[in-house]
Amino acid sequence: MALRAFSLVITSPISHHGKSFSTKYAYESSSRLSLRASASTNPKARFVARRRESITVQQLERPLIEYMRLPASQYSVLDAERIERVNDNTFRCYVYRIKFFSFEVCPVLLVRVEEQPDGCCIKLLSCKLEGSPIVAAQNDKFDALMVNRISCDSSSKNSLEQQLTSDTIIEVTIEIPFAFQLIPMETFESAGTQVLEQILRVMLPRFMAQLVKDYKAWASGDTSRQPLGTGEI
Secondary structure (H helix, E strand, O other), X not given: OOOOOOOOOOOOOOOHHHOXXXXXXXXXXXXXXXXXXXXXXXXXXXXXXXXXXXXXXXXXXXXXXXXXXXXXXXXXXXXXXXXXXXXXOEEEEEOOOEEEOOEEEEEEEEEEEEEEOOEEEEEEEEEEEEEOXXXXXXXXXXXXXXXXXXXXXXXXXXXXXXXXXXXXXXXXXXXXXXXXXXXXXXXXXXXXXXXXXXHHHHHHHHHHHHHXXXXXXXXXXXXXXXXXXXXXX
16 A cells, blocks of 8 residues: 555654653652753644545455555555655655745654554654754654544445545644744644644645555556655645
8 A cells, every 4th residue: 555745543742852841751859840840931832633535446356455455565655755665664754845924844754654454554753844943943842743544444345436534633732932922822823723734635635546546556467566646746
């Protein structure tokens, strides 16, 4: 089966550069209080976006469920310019540049694929932001959570048509940079959520279409698993 450049329900938070102020770093009450006091007092914003995308697939001689059950080692990366294979079940994904207020951000995701009976689940391992110096400075100031569950209806595997579904959720918690602290929290969170929603609204339909195209190539006997995309949105 194929992995997309940005697929994306959620597992545990990622802690960046060891900046986690949980109790495992506090050895006694006084040091715990000290750690909490030394943690950044900047307000934090939370962005959450969810999207479910389904597409009807005309089954060919080789059933869709067999395609969905391919081991991760046989996945096509779809867009070679956007995805690098790290090992059999880990991929590095370069997301398209995102406009956020006056800044451009390019997230780089490291994701792991977990095979499941009717598809797979793709979970975020880490996320790095690329862009201007103020953007790069946020890499130790946010937590990112992302999971994409891709499945087909295995109960109707003999049907001529199958529903292929991608169920995605993204959550980002970030310290609000000083330059944005005059913006009302509601406005800042709304803008961030809209950015995530736009990513899913644009990329998921494109990914699903490529997935169907890859299934048709595989079902026709093409086992090359060559990328289908060119990096264009």
